[in-house]
Amino acid sequence: MADRGYPGAMTTELQPGAAPEEDWLRLDRQICFSLHAASRAFNGVYRVLLKELGLTYPQYLVMLVLWEHGETPVKKLGEHLRLDSGTLSPLLKRLEAAGLVRRERSTRDERSVQVGLTGEGAALRERALSVPRRIMSATGFSLEEIRDLHTRLDRLTTALDAAALEETPGCR
Amino acid sequence: MADRGYPGAMTTELQPGAAPEEDWLRLDRQICFSLHAASRAFNGVYRVLLKELGLTYPQYLVMLVLWEHGETPVKKLGEHLRLDSGTLSPLLKRLEAAGLVRRERSTRDERSVQVGLTGEGAALRERALSVPRRIMSATGFSLEEIRDLHTRLDRLTTALDAAALEETPGCR
């Protein structure tokens, strides 16, 4: 414990191109790792808050989409949340088993499955209203800071997604 | 796709305390979600880069610790990475099966298991040296931006961890 801080910061002043690759290895761990850790820390707080709603964090994300947009096909849910059917199918079954959503095949296109809210699922929204404020206060960040962080993270995600596509071996 | 931007930004100007809780719900999705998405996007890029090393991202994190600190007990690994034995035990077994690490019970304290590098595991470090630079370039961020982001994320993680402890029902 108590190993916060930059392990590379003590060795060199890190001018671009001047640091040996050794230092990058150490700094790197801090970059990717801090994001990883922040994501899990967020998950931990949500876990506590959402337990009283009977939701996991990804299930909460699905409910947010349904509360905002109403009935939605699985495909669209996946686009909103960037999740594929391998993740969504079992997750939606659990939400259905919990009585929060309905799943039924579209009559127009038999390939599509429409996901909608049950009365219970729609009612849960009221109890979820306090969650965002409590999360906000848990971060200790101001609204402006959160916005700024959000902008940076979105930029990061866009860049990383693009890089992953270029880098993928069978894709050039 | 193309739903980047703040869904709440069009409705109100979001002065603290002035926005109705409805808007918080929507803004919230963007905050937690952008972090979640960034984390998975990072994971995606690492997945591509690390495939040629035969490592997953969490396995790479373990190797980073071992390359930096040498032989380490499981307990210490967990503290460095904030992971418990339920995650580490099977992960380490896979690394052992891949011939990259050794696991052996300490002779001093039979409860402790020391994890060390094999020759192959130590040699892998050379091939991993280029990873951080490639990740850096994938983000498109400057060193300064990365540092700044790192600082914010660490602050966020610390605040969230503290909040989770306070919020935990059986802990007050």
Added chain:
DNA sequence: CACAATTCAGTTGTGCACAATCAAATGGCG
């Protein structure tokens, strides 16, 4: 119409995250 390509959800398999529980080893105390 027939047939190939595409779209969409589901299934399977692997791996990570974490809570809960267990068992063995250790160390302290009477």
Added chain:
DNA sequence: CGCCATTTGATTGTGCACAACTGAATTGTG
């Protein structure tokens, strides 16, 4: 010594993430 709390890793169970594959339905093309 005998007993008990603590430490430490392992195990089990649930749920998410994602790749690869399956199969049904739809669409495009000749």
